[in-house]
Amino acid sequence: ACATCSAPRLHYRDHHGNADVRHQLLNIRAGPGAALLPKEVTKVHLQFAHRIEGGHMGPRKFWRENLPKLKYWNPAVPMVVNRTTDQNGPAVMTVYFRDDKDAQPSSTPFPTSSADGSSPAPKPAKDERIVTIDMKNRKSSVILNELLTKTGAVPLQPTAKDEEEFREFEDLHRRSEIDRERIQKMNDAKKREKAMLAKAMSDAQSIKATSV
Amino acid sequence: MASTQQCLASLARLSLSTPPRAALPTIPKFLVPSVGASQVRYATHTSNKGGAKKAPKKKKQYKFFKSWDLTGMQQFSLCDAMRYLRAAEVGQPPLTVKYEVHVKLRTKKGGPVVRDRVRLPTPVKTDTRIAVICPEGSELQEEAKRLGAVLAGEETVFEAIRSGNFLFNKLLCHTESEGALRKANVGKLLGPKGLMPSGKTKTITNNLEATFRDMIGMDEYRERDGVVRMAVGQLGFTPKQLAENIRAFMAKIKSDISKMDDSTPKLLEEVVLSTTHGPGLSLNAEFAPTDDKIKPEDLEAVM
Numbered sequence: 001a002c003a004t005c006s007a008p009r010l011h012y013r014d015h016h017g018n019a020d021v022r023h024q025l026l027n028i029r030a031g032p033g034a035a036l037l038p039k040e041v042t043k044v045h046l047q048f049a050h051r052i053e054g055g056h057m058g059p060r061k062f063w064r065e066n067l068p069k070l071k072y073w074n075p076a077v078p079m080v081v082n083r084t085t086d087q088n089g090p091a092v093m094t095v096y097f098r099d100d101k102d103a104q105p106s107s108t109p110f111p112t113s114s115a116d117g118s119s120p121a122p123k124p125a126k127d128e129r130i131v132t133i134d135m136k137n138r139k140s141s142v143i144l145n146e147l148l149t150k151t152g153a154v155p156l157q158p159t160a161k162d163e164e165e166f167r168e169f170e171d172l173h174r175r176s177e178i179d180r181e182r183i184q185k186m187n188d189a190k191k192r193e194k195a196m197l198a199k200a201m202s203d204a205q206s207i208k209a210t211s212v
Numbered sequence: 213m214a215s216t217q218q219c220l221a222s223l224a225r226l227s228l229s230t231p232p233r234a235a236l237p238t239i240p241k242f243l244v245p246s247v248g249a250s251q252v253r254y255a256t257h258t259s260n261k262g263g264a265k266k267a268p269k270k271k272k273q274y275k276f277f278k279s280w281d282l283t284g285m286q287q288f289s290l291c292d293a294m295r296y297l298r299a300a301e302v303g304q305p306p307l308t309v310k311y312e313v314h315v316k317l318r319t320k321k322g323g324p325v326v327r328d329r330v331r332l333p334t335p336v337k338t339d340t341r342i343a344v345i346c347p348e349g350s351e352l353q354e355e356a357k358r359l360g361a362v363l364a365g366e367e368t369v370f371e372a373i374r375s376g377n378f379l380f381n382k383l384l385c386h387t388e389s390e391g392a393l394r395k396a397n398v399g400k401l402l403g404p405k406g407l408m409p410s411g412k413t414k415t416i417t418n419n420l421e422a423t424f425r426d427m428i429g430m431d432e433y434r435e436r437d438g439v440v441r442m443a444v445g446q447l448g449f450t451p452k453q454l455a456e457n458i459r460a461f462m463a464k465i466k467s468d469i470s471k472m473d474d475s476t477p478k479l480l481e482e483v484v485l486s487t488t489h490g491p492g493l494s495l496n497a498e499f500a501p502t503d504d505k506i507k508p509e510d511l512e513a514v515m
Contacts, residue, residue: 024300025296028299046303063303068300070302071298072295072296075295075511075513076510077513078513078514080514081303109514111514112305112306112448112514112515113303113305114305
């Protein structure tokens with residue numbers, strides 16, 4: 001039942017109109033990639049190709065699954081993705097560090113994300129250093145681990161409320177599997193009945209035609 | 213075999229004289245179509261009384277668009293919503309991503325709709341291409357070209373429409389060419405795209421210069437199915453810019469509603485902020501982030 005108004009929960013969309021937005025938000029703030037980057041990390045740049053041929057599946061999954069969580073917890077850090085159509089091109093993550101906290105941040109503008117390869121990773125400024133992570137042919141979880149260790153980031157554990165929500169959605173998923181099988185059985189039975197009836201009718205017609 | 217033939221033959225004739233029940237058990241049950249064979253018919257039973265057609269079950273007609281109960285709805289301040297949306301849109305080219313606002317109204321179905329133009333403090337769209345239908349070869353055509361129209365004239369524009377070559381996304385018509393527009397029969401091609409010039413949308417005009425000034429920089433909005441939707445920002449906007457735009461949009465809608473006839477009341481129900489690829493988040497009227505570790509300036513980073 002609903003926690004706020006005790007109405008029974010429907011299968012997919014609850015009566016407050018939330019639908020699966022809660023699930024989307026949960027997946028943005030919790031899960032692998034939810035981590036606080038240290039203050040030294042100033043920018044993150046990713047470079048990989050549009051399609052997966054050539055080992056670009058890992059970086060793509062990292063972008064779609066882990067980067068949103070990183071961005072949510074570190075909104076002030078520019079995280080730019082440069083995608084190209086060259087499948088044989090590199091798949092590299094560049095992390096920019098500024099170790100001198102008192103220094104003024106550089107005024108050179110960082111390029112924005114692009115889908116046509118027009119925002120390659122810029123050279124580091126004088127007071128910056130870069131760390132590159134090769135992403136080609138590697139799983140997104142491996143890429144994430146390397147990023148977390150190389151930056152010294154602190155992964156955030158999900159709160160009790162988040163864990164409860166994860167369990168709720170797993171529950172929903174399990175129930176929907178059961179329902180799916182039950183409905184599938186019903187529909188299959190109906191289809192079989194219909195097919196049998198149609199066959200009987202057509203047989204009857206052919207008998208009628210031959211006998212007449 | 214004979215009994216099977218008998219059964220199926222009677223089925224073919226769709227007659228009431230089915231073979232006696234005793235014959236049926238000789239046929240394996242799975243070969244007998246369940247619906248046809250088990251149908252029991254009585255001579256006195258009529259489903260149509262007096263020959264009247266059986267009325268289909270009437271669907272309940274609703275006068276108002278559906279309203280959701282918002283008591284348990286999770287609502288967000290603008291900065292909180294932007295934090296989630298910018299995370300959902302990370303890595304997308306910022307010019308291809310727009311913030312959009314959906315304003316749900318409590319309103320009757322089929323009544324007059326809210327429909328107007330608003331000038332936002334920070335404009336969103338920068339690519340309005342206007343075509344003008346005006347007398348061919350006249351001064352008006354030159355004036356239109358001078359003001360920045362991509363296409364001007366009568367036949368040139370009509371041909372472009374008929375060939376599907378839409379170089380423009382807004383269409384104006386000068387009052388002198390109204391007759392030609394009607395004769396050209398392009399309504400069927402323009403109507404679905406919302407490009408048909410009409411007095412209601414202020415696209416049939418005498419004064420080209422004023423209308424051009426209005427169109428470039430003014431965004432149209434229209435209520436459909438009880439919701440007004442419009443793009444109010446791009447991904448690169450700061451929280452302050454987005455807040456200003458949303459405030460201007462809401463103020464305009466409220467003033468439009470107050471100008472409307474009292475017979476069809478329209479009430480603001482919900483305001484939802486969303487982006488091109490992101491979730492839709494219901495807004496409460498607040499601005500500041502609820503997490504004290506985050507400041508509005510943090511949401512201005514390059515995307």
